[in-house]
Amino acid sequence: MYLILLGPPGSGKGTQAKVLADRYRWLHLSTGDMLREAVKAENMLGRAAKAYMDKGALVPDDLVIRMLVDRISRPDARNGFILDGFPRTLGQATALDEALGAEGKSIDMALNIAVPDEELIRRLGQRWLCPNCGAIYNEGPGREKEAGKCDNCGGQLYQRADDRPETAIARLEQQKPPWEMLAHYRRQGKLIDIDGTQSVKDVTTDLLHAIERVGVTR
Ligand code: AMP
Secondary structure, three states, X not given: OEXXXXXXXXXXXXXXXXXXXXXXXXXXXEHHHHHXXXXXXXXXXXXXXXXXXXXXXXXXXXXXXXXXXXXHOOHHHOOOEEEEOOOOOHHHHHHHHHHHHOOOXXXXXXXEEEOOHHHHHHHHHOOXXXXXXXXXXXXXXXXXXXXXXXXXXXXXXXXXXXXXXXHHHHHHHHXXXXXXXXXXXXXXXXXXXXXXXXXXXXXXHHHHHHHHHHHHHO
C-alpha cells in the first residue's frame, strides 16, 4: 500500500501514522522527523530548512521533494509506505505522483483527518514529546507517572518550539492542507475524509475501516 495521511498540525497524523505502521508493518515516513534530523545533523538541508521551521513556515518544495523522492527510492520503501506530513502542497502531490508513476506505481489513498482550528490550537499547546523513544503526550505534562518523565523510558519530556502558541497559530495558518491539493486527490477518487475530533481510538477505528474497505476492493 502507498498511503498518505493528510491533516493540519495537531490533527493526530503522527500518532495515527505510528499506529497504522505498527499494525500493518508499513514503513512510516515523516518529513517533519526527517527535517528535524537534518537540522540536528547541521547538514546542508538542515541549515536551509531551519529558518522556515522556526517560523512555522513550510520548507520550500524543491528541498522537501528532493528529500522525499530520494527516501522513497530506497529498497525498504519498495513494498509501500505511509507518508506523514507529505505532501503539503499541490506541487509536492504532483511530484509524488510523477516519482511513483515512473516506477509504474501510484498512491492507493489519501486519508484526510479533519479538525476545526480552535481545537487544533488547544491541542498543539498541550503536546509534549519524549526525545528518546518518540512517545507523544497529548494532554500536556502532569499525567505521567513521574513528573516530566516518559512513562515508557524515563526520558525528559519536552515541548516542540513550534508547538508554542504563537508559532502554532502561524503553522496552522500556513500549513492547513490547501484545497487544491485535497481537490487533486478527490479528483483521483482517492481522498477519504476522517472526523479527527473523535478520540484517538475512534479515529484509528475509522482509519482502519477505510483502509480495509479499499484493501478489499483492490
Ligand atoms: P511536522 O512534524 O510534520 O509538523 O513538520 C515540522 C515542520 O517541518 C513543519 O512546520 C514545516 O516547517 C516542515 N515540514 C515538514 N514536512 C514538510 C513538507 N512536506 N513541506 C514543507 N515543509 C515541511
